[in-house]
Amino acid sequence: MKVLLSGNEAIARGAYEAGVKVCSAYPGTPSTEIFEELPKFKGEVYCEWAPNEKVATEFAYGASVAGVRSLCAMKHVGLNVAADPMFTAAYNGVTGGFVIVTADDPSMHSSQNEQDNRYYAKFAKLALIEPSDSQECKDFMKEAYRISEAYDMPVLFRTTTRVSHSKSLVELGEREEKEPTPYQRNIRKNVCTPANAYANHPKVEKNLAALEEYSNRCPLNRVEKGDGEIGVVTASIAYQYAKEVFPEGTSFLKLGLTNPLPMELIREFAASVKTLYVVEELEGFMEEQIKAAGIPCIGKEKVSNMYELNPQRLRQMLFGVEPEVKELPVHAVARPPALCPGCPHRGFFYTMSKHKGSIVTGDIGCYTLGAAAPLSAVDTVLCMGGGFSVGAGIAKTLEVLGRKKKVFGVVGDSTFFHSGMTGAAEIIYNKANVVPVVLDNHITGMTGHQDNPGSGYTLLGEVADAIAIEDVLKGIGYEKILIVDPQDLKAMDAAVREAEESEVPAAIICRRPCLLIKRIKHETGLCVVDTDKCIGCKMCQKVGCPALSIVNKKSSIDPIQCVGCTVCAQVCPVGAISRKEK
Amino acid sequence: MKKSVILVGVGGQGAILTAKILINGVMKKGYDVKMSEVHGMSQRGGSVSTQVHFGDKVYSPVIGKGEADILVAYEKMEAVRYAEFLKPDGIAIINDYAMPSAATAAGLCEYPEGCLEAMQANFNCHVLKASDIAMQLGSAKCMNVVLFGAMTKVIGLDDIDWETVIRETVPPKFIDLNLRAYEAGREAVL
Numbered sequence: 001m002k003v004l005l006s007g008n009e010a011i012a013r014g015a016y017e018a019g020v021k022v023c024s025a026y027p028g029t030p031s032t033e034i035f036e037e038l039p040k041f042k043g044e045v046y047c048e049w050a051p052n053e054k055v056a057t058e059f060a061y062g063a064s065v066a067g068v069r070s071l072c073a074m075k076h077v078g079l080n081v082a083a084d085p086m087f088t089a090a091y092n093g094v095t096g097g098f099v100i101v102t103a104d105d106p107s108m109h110s111s112q113n114e115q116d117n118r119y120y121a122k123f124a125k126l127a128l129i130e131p132s133d134s135q136e137c138k139d140f141m142k143e144a145y146r147i148s149e150a151y152d153m154p155v156l157f158r159t160t161t162r163v164s165h166s167k168s169l170v171e172l173g174e175r176e177e178k179e180p181t182p183y184q185r186n187i188r189k190n191v192c193t194p195a196n197a198y199a200n201h202p203k204v205e206k207n208l209a210a211l212e213e214y215s216n217r218c219p220l221n222r223v224e225k226g227d228g229e230i231g232v233v234t235a236s237i238a239y240q241y242a243k244e245v246f247p248e249g250t251s252f253l254k255l256g257l258t259n260p261l262p263m264e265l266i267r268e269f270a271a272s273v274k275t276l277y278v279v280e281e282l283e284g285f286m287e288e289q290i291k292a293a294g295i296p297c298i299g300k301e302k303v304s305n306m307y308e309l310n311p312q313r314l315r316q317m318l319f320g321v322e323p324e325v326k327e328l329p330v331h332a333v334a335r336p337p338a339l340c341p342g343c344p345h346r347g348f349f350y351t352m353s354k355h356k357g358s359i360v361t362g363d364i365g366c367y368t369l370g371a372a373a374p375l376s377a378v379d380t381v382l383c384m385g386g387g388f389s390v391g392a393g394i395a396k397t398l399e400v401l402g403r404k405k406k407v408f409g410v411v412g413d414s415t416f417f418h419s420g421m422t423g424a425a426e427i428i429y430n431k432a433n434v435v436p437v438v439l440d441n442h443i444t445g446m447t448g449h450q451d452n453p454g455s456g457y458t459l460l461g462e463v464a465d466a467i468a469i470e471d472v473l474k475g476i477g478y479e480k481i482l483i484v485d486p487q488d489l490k491a492m493d494a495a496v497r498e499a500e501e502s503e504v505p506a507a508i509i510c511r512r513p514c515l516l517i518k519r520i521k522h523e524t525g526l527c528v529v530d531t532d533k534c535i536g537c538k539m540c541q542k543v544g545c546p547a548l549s550i551v552n553k554k555s556s557i558d559p560i561q562c563v564g565c566t567v568c569a570q571v572c573p574v575g576a577i578s579r580k581e582k
Numbered sequence: 583m584k585k586s587v588i589l590v591g592v593g594g595q596g597a598i599l600t601a602k603i604l605i606n607g608v609m610k611k612g613y614d615v616k617m618s619e620v621h622g623m624s625q626r627g628g629s630v631s632t633q634v635h636f637g638d639k640v641y642s643p644v645i646g647k648g649e650a651d652i653l654v655a656y657e658k659m660e661a662v663r664y665a666e667f668l669k670p671d672g673i674a675i676i677n678d679y680a681m682p683s684a685a686t687a688a689g690l691c692e693y694p695e696g697c698l699e700a701m702q703a704n705f706n707c708h709v710l711k712a713s714d715i716a717m718q719l720g721s722a723k724c725m726n727v728v729l730f731g732a733m734t735k736v737i738g739l740d741d742i743d744w745e746t747v748i749r750e751t752v753p754p755k756f757i758d759l760n761l762r763a764y765e766a767g768r769e770a771v772l
Contacts, residue, residue, distance in 0.1 A: 162643055167616065237643075310642065312647050313646050325666045326670055326705070328700045330699075332662045332663035333683060333692070336628060338627045560722055
């Protein structure tokens with residue numbers, strides 16, 4: 001019987017069926033659900049959330065060295081964090097099969113860039129496997145482990161948002177247990193001294209050459225023969241789009257193993273058609289190599305390297321077919337994502353929006369939304385952990401330029417453990433004029449509420465020793481740690497002032513759990529406006545709450561959305577807003 | 583045969599559950615089916631869309647402009663936003679309900695007037711007060727299934743036993759509420 005699975009669920013299922021034993025990941029859209037699915041196989045599969053992608057990759061590599069099939073997964077930018085262990089794991093090779101899943105996000109639905117991680121496979125000299133639907137996500141996992149072990153290399157398994165987050169029908173299989181390889185010390189293979197690395201490099205080249213030879217007859221790469229007019233080389237989700245767009249009779253070379261490319265197979269395929277297209281989302285990864293091999297083809301001169309494709313975009317770019325769209329006389333206004341009603345981050349960012357002239361260096365997570373109007377209280381966001389260290393760079397530069405100004409560096413709790421701790425050390429070590437602020441909502445919020453080293457639970461639902469952020473900060477050298485409920489605006493403002501004026505290194509922890517954490521019973525209520533008291537000054541609108549609007553020149557609160565956090569009530573100058581129980 | 587349905591609204595309005603019911607139904611009929619949804623940042627009060635495509639054989643899990651047969655909008659301004667995805671002869675099923683966006687709530691711009699009228703002037707539209715109907719049934723949350731009931735009626739997917747599908751899809755304690763919502767939706771577009 002077939003079941004409907006997302007690509008991510010199918011990847012987890014495929015790893016399970018392939019006999020995977022040990023898995024580690026850091027959550028990141030669109031990869032997160034792979035590891036939310038794995039606990040279903042508890043007992044047969046160990047899985048965990050790691051503090052970051054580098055740790056997850058090192059951990060999964062360790063599991064491979066210890067002799068079992070292992071898995072790690074991350075979003076595309078997560079692989080930047082994990083690049084260091086990945087590049088050298090390619091030289092050391094594997095013992096148990098080792099698969100690294102990278103989920104790219106064309107169109108940046110939930111990301112800061114749209115990097116094409118296929119280049120990592122070529123760069124790091126890894127096998128690259130790209131599924132195009134959920135059935136392939138599952139089936140290709142098994143082949144990924146086989147290739148990893150047969151060619152002694154980690155396999156990069158690359159999806160995109162539409163592969164990971166679309167659902168399609170999948171025929172399930174049975175788990176095949178893989179006997180662990182008995183552990184033995186192998187210094188020559190597993191210790192990357194320069195001498196060993198020197199000897200490992202030719203091994204990598206030899207394995208890649210053998211893999212390329214295999215790729216020409218690998219079942220993941222297949223030809224759908226047409227009438228010989230048009231041929232399309234394609235892979236991943238672009239295959240599905242191309243199938244909708246090209247005319248009947250088109251030949252397809254559908255690739256699943258895309259590094260190394262099966263150049264002989266491509267050459268043969270090209271010779272069998274009059275016109276050759278290469279259709280791929282984002283960069284011309286395959287096209288560049290195909291053209292370099294002297295095979296003429298049409299690709300990126302027609303198909304944009306920006307944003308995700310769909311059949312209509314592809315049809316328009318390739319064949320100039322304009323979509324039939326009716327122009328409406330009305331236009332929708334922006335509906336950007338916003339901090340939820342009752343979000344604990346709102347109190348901090350509102351406070352900083354009133355703290356004119358301060359510099360706030362932000363980070364990746366729900367609290368990136370502190371940059372959205374009307375709060376507009378963030379100066380920079382760059383990457384995970386950057387909240388502290390970008391802030392340190394700005395503060396030190398201001399100092400070098402002879403200006404004294406405190407910078408507030410902001411990270412979340414999960415981000416603190418991910419890569420905020422090193423920035424916190426930088427601030428102390430090099431005496432940067434930065435107040436680190438940890439917005440501790442006890443969970444990894446934006447990706448959908450995953451546990452982290454501070455949350456007290458593991459991925460498998462077991463109770464963990466929650467690491468206290470204040471203890472870490474204290475250990476690093478912060479002498480004054482102000483722990484504050486950000487929803488108490490007076491206390492929040494006082495903490496910001498105290499930290500700013502502190503003579504000793506000070507840090508702030510804004511502590512209040514995310515309202516969407518299901519295991520906590522939240523004491524929600526409802527705020528109501530007394531329209532007789534309301535003077536229509538719109539002060540409450542400055543907190544940027546989606547539940548608030550102005551109706552007939554008076555403040556109005558949507559009872560469906562409001563949770564009674566009272567941040568709006570605290571800013572009302574005439575006391576027109578009060579809280580009642582829901 | 584291939585049909586494309588696009589369900590649009592604001593994060594948290596329940597498009598994914600509706601999509602699940604639709605998929606479970608068409609799967610019973612033996613159709614091939616693909617669905618696409620968006621997770622992450624845009625779920626935080628942002629505009630969201632979920633797509634369902636079913637037919638004899640479905641390749642792409644997403645469509646572009648001018649390619650949807652049916653648009654189901656949980657909020658009327660979102661109907662306008664995604665109208666460009668609808669085929670010129672496509673059908674729109676719209677909840678007559680306005681939800682301010684973070685931008686309008688902050689007073690940065692005005693919620694547009696005339697959303698329903700613009701949709702009705704250009705498309706085959708079925709407008710119902712699904713949020714009010716849901717409230718009368720006891721929970722604003724079942725608005726999604728009210729619209730779903732209306733959709734099954736409008737597009738004539740009547741050879742599928744939707745009541746059984748709903749029973750099998752929604753959590754047990756919400757079966758009765760959702761069955762009533764489904765019926766109320768069908769009646770609202772008589």
